[in-house]
Amino acid sequence: MKKILIPIDLDLDSYHAIDYAVNFFRNESCEFYFLNMYNYDVDGLKAIDLLQAEDDWFEKPKIASANTLGKVIQRYAANKGNGKHIFRAISECGMLIEGMKKYIIDLKIDLLVLPGKDYNDGRIQRYSRNYKGIIDNIRECPVMLIPSSVEIHENSKFLLVSKFKSELPKNEIEKWYELVKIVNGSVKIIALSEKNQMTVKQRTYLKMLDLQMNMWSGDPVMIEYINNAHELKNYVADHPYHIICLMDRKPDFWRKCRLKHSWIVNLGPLSNTPVIALHR
Numbered sequence: 001m002k003k004i005l006i007p008i009d010l011d012l013d014s015y016h017a018i019d020y021a022v023n024f025f026r027n028e029s030c031e032f033y034f035l036n037m038y039n040y041d042v043d044g045l046k047a048i049d050l051l052q053a054e055d056d057w058f059e060k061p062k063i064a065s066a067n068t069l070g071k072v073i074q075r076y077a078a079n080k081g082n083g084k085h086i087f088r089a090i091s092e093c094g095m096l097i098e099g100m101k102k103y104i105i106d107l108k109i110d111l112l113v114l115p116g117k118d119y120n121d122g123r124i125q126r127y128s129r130n131y132k133g134i135i136d137n138i139r140e141c142p143v144m145l146i147p148s149s150v151e152i153h154e155n156s157k158f159l160l161v162s163k164f165k166s167e168l169p170k171n172e173i174e175k176w177y178e179l180v181k182i183v184n185g186s187v188k189i190i191a192l193s194e195k196n197q198m199t200v201k202q203r204t205y206l207k208m209l210d211l212q213m214n215m216w217s218g219d220p221v222m223i224e225y226i227n228n229a230h231e232l233k234n235y236v237a238d239h240p241y242h243i244i245c246l247m248d249r250k251p252d253f254w255r256k257c258r259l260k261h262s263w264i265v266n267l268g269p270l271s272n273t274p275v276i277a278l279h280r
Contacts, residue, residue: 001031004031004112005033007034008072010038010064020113020150023152030085070089097137109141114146145274145276147273147274150274156241166280168208173209189223192226232267237272245278
C-alpha cells in the first residue's frame with residue numbers, strides 16, 4: 001500500500017493537488033495523510049503576555065487546523081467512494097519542515113505531494129519561501145509539485161532529466177519507475193548537456209540508465225539533449241501535460257548554509273507541468 005503525505009495550508013486551496021493525487025493513484029491501494037502544522041504568532045509578545053493569554057488564544061490555531069482538516073477528510077472520505085483509498089488527518093503544533101521529515105520517516109511515506117499556486121496571472125514566477133525550504137531540505141522521499149492549472153492525462157509521459165555527471169541511484173530510480181507503471185506512463189530521457197560535449201563518464205551513466213529503462217519498459221526509450229536549464233524550461237512550456245522528473249544532487253556546503261538553492265528551485269514553477277524531485 002502506497003503512503004502519500006499532503007501538507008495542507010489553511011491559506012491555500014489544496015483541493016486541486018489532492019484531486020490530482022487521488023486520480024493518479026486511483027487504481028492503487030493508498031493511504032493519504034493530510035498534514036497541517038500550525039504554530040502561534042508570538043512576535044512582539046513578552047513572556048508575561050503569554051502567561052496572561054486567554055485559553056482561546058491557544059485554542060484558536062488548533063481549532064482552525066482541526067476544522068480545515070475535518071472538511072478535507074469529509075470531502076474525500078465521504079464523497080470519492082474509492083475503496084482502495086484511506087484518508088487520515090494529522091494536526092500538530094510545530095515547524096513545517098521538521099514535522100514533515102518526522103512523519104515521512106515514522107509513517108514510511110512513499111511520496112510527498114505539494115499543492116501549488118496558479119502562476120498564470122502575469123506575476124513573476126517564483127516559489128514561496130516555504131516551497132524553497134521544502135525542496136531544499138526534504139530528501140527522505142520523492143517530492144511531487146502540482147500546479148493548480150494541471151490536469152492528469154492517461155498514459156502520461158515522464159521526462160527524466162539529469163546532467164549525468166554521476167551515476168543515478170538505483171533505489172531512487174526503481175521507486176520512481178513504480179510511479180510510471182501506476183499510470184501506465186512512458187519515459188523519455190533528457191540529457192541536460194550538449195551531446196557532443198558530454199564526457200566519457202556522462203555518456204556511460206546515460207547508457208546505463210537507457211539500458212535499464214529499455215529492460216523495464218520492453219521498448220526503446222527516446223533520448224533528447226537540451227543544452228541548459230533555460231532551454232529545458234522552454235521545452236517544457238512547449239510540451240505541456242508531461243511530468244518532469246529532476247534528479248537533485250546532495251546539498252553542498254553553500255546549500256547547507258542556505259546561501260544557494262537546489263537547481264529545482266532555480267528552475268522555478270512550471271505552470272502546466274507537475275515536477276517530481278528525486279534525490280541522490
